[in-house]
Amino acid sequence: MIPVRRAPATLEAGARLHLLAVETADSPLRESARSQIRATIVDALAQTLGLPASALTIRSIPGEAPALILPDGSQAGLSISHSEGLSIAAIALDGAVGVDLMRIIGLADQQALARDYLGPDATARLAALPAHEQARAFAQVWTAHEAKLKCLGLPLTEWSEALETKLSRCAVQELALPEAWAGSLALVA
Secondary structure, rough: OEEEOOOOOOOOOOOOEEEEEEOOOOOOOHHHHHHHHHHHHHHHHHHHOOOOHHHOEOOOOOHHHHEEOOOOOOEEEEEEEEOOOOOEEEEEEEOOEEEEEEEEOOOHHHHHHHHHHHHHHHHHHHHOOOHHHHHHHHHHHHHHHHHHHHHHOOOOOOOHHHHHHHHOOEEEEEEOOOEEEEEEEEEEE
């Protein structure tokens, strides 16, 4: 599992990948969480790169993933995810990245979601688990799927073999998060 640094954090100078977490309000409203994680990203990365925070820009266009613009005009890989009480961000200075987070709760329609979005193999693996293990396992499989989609810039769509082939280009790692959440990081392999 990859550890995630809690804000305020000092990022490792020279590292090409940074992961940050910010505790947020335990609310489904995300505007405050968005502001908190974006401020943390800019402050931590500016400090690490020895730049003023004003030299970094997070561009937001509705319907698109946020983009981190560096002082030279280049774009770093950026992925952000929110769940009630926690927000996480992954910054890749040299490529695409995807990150996803989910609070572990039992969903009534978990099997249907797995069937529709995760495919027959994942659905069968989840169904074979004891009931008390299914919520955590579903959250981990779901966040891995979402992280791969984000890494490749793809929208959430129903499962297909063609989609599975595209997603196989990503390597995924589980994130070390507090017990109540599951999370995954994806990078192009």
